[in-house]
Amino acid sequence: MIGFHTADAIRDAERATGHLLTDGVLMARAAHAVAHVVAAELAVRGGVYGATVVLVVGAGDNGGDALYAARHLRRRGVRVRAVLTAPDRVHAAALADFRAAGGTLVDTVDGADLVVDAIVGLGGRGPLREPAASIMAALGDTPVVAVDLPSGIDPDTGIVHDPSVHADATVTFSLRRLAHLLAASSCGAITVADIGIPVPTPAVESPTDAEVAARWPLPGPRDDKYTQGVVGVIAGSTAYPGAAILATTAAIAATSGMTRYVGPAAPQVVAHRPETVAVTDLAAAGRVQAWVIGPGYGTGRDSADLLRQVLADDVAVLIDADALTVLAANDDLRADLRARERPTLLTPHAGEFARLATAAGSAAAGLLETDRLAAVRVLAADLNATVLLKGRTTLVVDADGTAWGTDAESSWAATAGSGDVLSGIAGALLAADIEPRVAGTMAARLHARAAATASGGAPIGASDLAAAVAPALRALLHLRQ
Template identity: 45%
Template sequence: MRSAYSVETVRAAERELMARLPEGALMQRAASGLAAACAELLGRVYGSRVVLLVGSGDNGGDALYAGARLARRGAGVTALLLAPERTHPGGLAALRAAGGSAREAAGGALDGRAAEDGAVAAGVAELIRRADLVVDGIVGIGGSGGLRPAAVPLAVLARASDAVVVAVDLPSGVEADSGEVRGEAVRADATVTFGTHKPGLLIDPAREYAGATRLVDIGLRPHLPPTADLEALQHADVAALLPSPAAESDKYRRGVVGVAAGSARYPGAAVLAVSGALHGGAGAVRYVGPAGDAVIARFPETLVSAGPPSKAGRVQAWVVGPGVGDDAGVVDEVLASDVPVLVDADGLRLADRAAVRARTAPTLLTPHAGEAAALLGTSREEVEAARLPAVRELAARYGATALLKGSTTLVAGPDGGPVRVNPTGTPWLATAGSGDVLSGLAGSLLAGGLDALDAASVAAYLHGLAGRVAAGEGAPVGASEVAATVARVWRDVVGGGWAAPSAGY
């Protein structure tokens, strides 16, 4: 499992570690890892052209010491200093001693006004344009509010060049703790981060700015708390959580999931939710609703009932909402049950919010950004810009587990523990009915005995992998194809036959 920790936690761990090390040793560890990653990206270090964008913090020092290592291997290294009077002195001396050079990044005398105007010194644009590698050491993980005006032209020039752009620890201008991007920021091709991942590296929109990430071990792990702020499941974690029938299992012991979905207008939602449920490991699927003919025609193994849900027979979990239209009664009845309930789509709009908060059995809400905005009384844009705070607020406000769908799917529990971020998926999953399949899959895992956080996280993982496989090299994919591929990726995860998703390079 990959873990990410907040800036405050990382800073505390760094202080503990530095107290045990000689002065400067921690920065040298970081610089060594950064230099090695840069060398790998360059391929051939000797004769390459490297530009360092250097701010006043420790990230600038990391960049300077790494640049010195590259210069000793024959690279031509130039540091562009955004704050010459506050540049890390040891790093600057090391770079110059190794044969590298440094110059002011801002145009004219660095008197404050020129920096605010965002001017660049003569020749800076040409240096960046001709570079093979640009290292972003402008701002560290403590930065906030986007890039300062003086740094914006450098970020723009780096992005427009043919150089590989490498961020030190985190792209400058993004929020480390929330993944928000509140202004201009560096768009990196790769990010080399130290000690542990930071939440912003795993969550959009900041994740889009980070590129591929590499984690460099600097000895921080023993000084970090056992519970992270953010977690990302990997293959081994998912394989350990997937339900597996024992010799004495029957269809009832494996769990029965009820699906209350669809309507005369939207029968396909019922079919797709059932298709996801049938591939989620439960022993049986009970369907309740007006789309029974469509469901039984496609999936004759489904146990179909006209309803109401209370008359359908015993279930271990319910899925309610996809395509139910305006049938608030079915949503109310399912919420009144004493088993875990997943609420999606129309169910999120129709559910009595007080009833959701009052439930004693687990509840799983699975909104997209627009539905989450309605539940929170805010705008879709605000949810998409601050996905991590939004999913935490959803879970806390409703006393439920919340799965926020999107480019990075997030899952938060009501207890305020670590938020799960899903590392799988593809933009091709943004297609009609995909969410219905996900709901059925997660509901089946709930019925199979997983708690709400695990059911949601595992379902998102398998759903994302299925989308990737179904889309192949990048072709449109339908929700039915995604559902049909779940069994394949399930086998691959359990058997280790599919390469574990990684953001590294």
């Protein structure tokens, strides 16, 4: 598991090193790592020797890391210059070392082959201030290496303020910050350099692809179609059969268990996937181990009745799309949800999340813009369910606050119908008896990989995504030991 930490937890862990912090040993190690990553970036961009690097240095220790790095870079033949954004508060010892190593002070980033963002790190609050904002606005397409995290991004909430730095690479120290997950797309490639800080309990964890592969349910020698879990998909309508087809197609590809379908699009679903056991009425559906309810199934009275019956069933339930809207509109259904004892996973996008949180009178509604992680934690607790908030970074949080997350690494999945594919995959995993937080995160990982597989660099539709679930899973399973 990859752990992500709060700034407070990191500062406590740094303090626990005692003299390593107070004697500047940690900063010396950090500086070494900065120089290493800068040199590696230069090496793939035209060479290290003779290159010009401009450090943009702020008031705190983040600037100190970069100034001390100059000595290592000079040794490798790099011309190092620095712009001080707060000259009266710069790390004095680091500046003296920088000068002694042959660094020179300048006023702009002009002429840089690479810029180092050492404006703020863990101590950063709010958007870039002047003069840092104007200095960085003049960057053009010069590559940027961020020290610790890109300045202007909040370390704990990952809020990307305007203006802020967009980095091509980020070098951080021993412990990943929450922003590295929550604002992953602003950080570029992240290098975690071990500088000898003990690892505390993380705030959020993210499984690696190898861990997702290891947990993926595959048929064993004694399995049959029932033992692997039957998922039932309640989705789509006569007018809009697409969601039903996408969700069932994804569920079929994700695991070998049986997929049932309940709804008016049964003929279309069977025409696309003949292996689906499809009926139009819930009463005729037969047993399942998990329900997926909501994609494209409408928001009328029938929808509320169906959701009520499904919530009363003694199996895992995934509530998505229209069923989330129905849940927002019906107090009694939210009461049923809170009272449930079986696993329940809600999979809203930001709009559905806001509507549901507002209807539930949850403080989560007010937190969504300022602190996504806190917002999901609050809604999960208020609804007594696991909540998966979709986005470039997916967060999946249990009612007790346990939080997992995963960065999609690309945005190709941002297309209509993409969520239907996600709910199909996650539903199949729930039916295989995987707990909601784990199932949701595993599904988000496979979904992201399927999007990358389908895309190959070009826009895709959700049926391309659904078709790529099987090949993406095949590739993922190669990581299994």
